[in-house]
Structures are given as structure tokens and as C-alpha cells.
Amino acid sequence: MSFSRWLRATSEHYLMVAAQEKVAAKYHVTPPRPPRGAEVFWLRIYVPAYRALPWRVRSAVMRRLPGSHRRTWTKGEKPRGPAI
């Protein structure tokens, strides 16, 4: 597994667990279990650090990762004004 793939997969996993904690609290349902071992680093240090960054910065980092989004994807032209 490439480093970028590992980073994205691991990051996504713990960001999802942290999000479940937040959303579970909002809807008064059972949250994920508390972190253990290395999970503590990801959930109590990495996730708050990620959240502290502005979305524009996070988005810019994600867009720099290798992927299909860096190839050509043309936005369709949309006609303006009334149809007839």
C-alpha cells in the first residue's frame, strides 16, 4: 500500500470514528467505544489537529494527492436565459 493510500485510509477511518462521537451525542445514541492504544493518538491528537485547519487548507492538501481528479474533467457548459 502506498503512503498516500495508507494516510488517506487511516485518516478517513479515525475522522469517521470521531464524527460518529459528535453525531451520536447530537442524536442521543450510543457513541463509538473509547479509543485504546494507538487509537488515542489518532482520535485525541490527529483529529483535533485536522479540525483546527481551515477547510481550504485541508482541501488543498487532499487535492494534491495523486488521483483521477488531477486528470481532465470538463465542466459542462450551461445555457443561460429562457429555453425558448
Added chain:
Amino acid sequence: MAQRIVVIGGGAAGIGAAGAAKGADPAADVIVYTEFEDVGYSPCGIPYVHGKEIPDFQRLFLATKEAYAQQGIDIHYETRVAGFDTSAKTVSVEGEGDVPYDKLIVCTGFNYAPTGVPGADLGGLYYVKNIRQAMDWDKVLDKTRTAVVVEASPLGLEMVTALCHRGIETHLVDPDAWALAVATDPDIAGPVQDSWVQAGAKLHFNTTLQGFVGDGTVRAVATSAGEIPCDLAVVCTKKQSNTELARAAGLRVGSADGLIVDEQMQTSAPDVWAAGDCIEVPHSVTNIPIQGLSGSHAYAQGKVAGTNAAGGQRRYQPVSVPWGMVAGDWMIGGVSFSETLATALGIPHVVGTAEGISRARYYPGVEKVRVKLLAEPGPLRLIGAQMVGREGIKERADFLAMAVRTGITIHDLATMENVYSPPIGALNEPIALAAQALLAGLRS
């Protein structure tokens, strides 16, 4: 001389690609290699045959083998491709040797993510994929008293529902806090989970799979909450791109672990296209590549790849991923982001939720429809939606996907026109009610 277009894989993407290639260039020699006994069936229908909603597997086939032959598509069944060489432009086929191609389309699909636990090689572990194996497993289900479904993925939700319908004592083991947590929020998944419990299912959320226990055949599933005795385990882990051949051939792979393609489905190698679960495509809201979409995405991507490989012109668009399914007694669905996923990625958003009805309030069969809309703060463009109800979910998800793609705002949705006809639509459209609730929330 006719060009030779070789397709590796006979799933939705492969068959879509082959048909489109033949349509764009009827003179082309189109060859499909599949390691399976059949092509052109709907694997997505398998859980519903297991659940007895569909009476037999034959209904899942879209066309006969003769029909593909009559179209001029040369399908080599039970034939394994061992590799391909993009410099020599050959495909290495077991039993056939090196087969030259002019254009190649890679549609190698997905594999289930390995569970990585002891006992993964035991018998009695069912991976839903191939229809012939599903026919055999269906006979096993006749004798199954207790089954464990591993992970509440989309397939996992369908299989829990199917096994409950079949009267099998069904356990669901999932590491997340609620069902399909990657796509849904707890207020959407909650009714589904309640209906499963009413049907006799045992739900084990926040529970980690630790192993499969047995002597040759699984007899229990070991979890962080203890052992669950069973006759069968259905493994429904995440779909991972099957890119083994393509990686070996030097094709580039992106951060979502799918083959990198452009809007024409062309890969990083000349004269090689790819489509379906083995590729990644950008999300229309974030422009971040994602992988593991639906059969309709795979088929549409296959058609784009096939048309372009044959010399035509067709473009694919970034995706906003409308989805929907029957789970338990409910239909659930949505588009793009749930609250949970938007929170995970840290995407700024505002939320509006409302409960409407599917028909006129006095019309027999009227059902509640809960709609949740997510929008970006400020301009209030729609970026996601979630729904739960008993009818009209799929159509709303499709509509909302177009709304996301075209940049429609919550203001637009709050004032949308809607069909009013007592048997099929209420005076107030639930989507409009959710948009109005979001605006009211912002005002207060």
C-alpha cells in the same frame, strides 16, 4: 482491417464497454474475457433471491449467451487473464497465449476487503458475488438456522434484511456505532435498526470482528463482545478496487486505491481505458476521488470507456452518488454527504430536517418521509441529503443528485414546485419542507 478491442471483465462495466464499443464501431472485433461462467446478470439482485422476494436466479440474467454472440461480442467464459503488456499491446490469456489488442478496456471490478482475522480460510464464509456460487449458497441457506453478517455495508444491510425475511436467526456485527455509518446518520438508520430487531435480528454495533471459529467450517464468529455461534457467516466488508493486473502492467493508481482515469475513462497508459469498481472518479462537491460506487455507475462508465476506445466521443462527469435501498421495513437513501461524513471531513455545513408525507394525508397507504438536507453556509448550495420512508425515496435521491450537480440552493428547494396528486404526492413536498426548515433555523 478491423480494430481489436479487448475487454477484461464481464461485469456491468465490462459488458457496458463491450456493447458501446460495438455500437461505436460495428466493424471492430470485440473480445471479452471473464473468469466466470456467466456475464450480463445483476449481482445486485442476489440478496433479493435469498430473501425470496425474487423467485429464482434466472430472472437476474439480462441476456442470453447467444444474444451477445449475435451482437458480435466474442465472450471467452471461464478464461483467466494473467497480465497485459501496454508496450507490446498484448494480453496474456491462460490457454490462449499472448493475444494482441489495438485498444484495451480494464474492468476487473472489486474484491472484498480482507477481514485480516484468524479463520478467514474456513468453509461456511459466504462472499456474495458470483451467481453460480449464490445458487449453491441458496441451498445452504435452506438448512441455516443462525447466520452472522459481518459489517453493515450496503450489501450487509441487504443481507440482514434478506436473512430475516427467510426466517434465519441473523446477527449483524459491525465496528461502527450504527448501520452504514459511512453513508447514513443515526436518525436515518434508527428506524431500519428498529425494524430489524422487530424481525428478530440481533445487532452488535461497536463490535470488532476477531476471528472465525471452527474446524474446517465456521461454527462461531469471535468478536470483541464474545463468540456468536452460527452455521454461516456472510462477509460484507468494503469493496476494494481489483487493480492487481493493472498495477503489474504499470498503470497508475490514486489515493482512493482505484485506477486513475480522465473524463473519457482513459488510464495513464496509451490505448488503455478502465471502468467500474477498479477505478476512482472525482466527487462533484469536493473534487476528491472516490471508489466503490454502484452498478449503474459501473455500467455508465463502461459505456463511456467502450465508446471512446472504439473511436467515439463520450465524457463522464464527476459523481454526486445518489443511493437508495430497502433495509428492514424501510427505504433509505441520499446523495453525497451525510452529517456524519461532512463532520468527518470537516466540511462546513448547515442542516435542515423535516418530516413530510408521501401521498395526500387522507389517501390510503400514505407514509411519512423524513428528509434531511445539508448545504454549504452562505450561498446555501445543496451538498448532501438523507432520507428514510417507505416510498418515493429513490426518485427524490435522483432529483437531489441533479440538484447537487447543478448547484441548486436551499432557497430554490424551499420554493420548488411539486406534483400534487392524492395517490402519488402530497400538497407539501417533503424536500421543500426540509429546505424551509433549514432557512427557518438560520433565521432563528
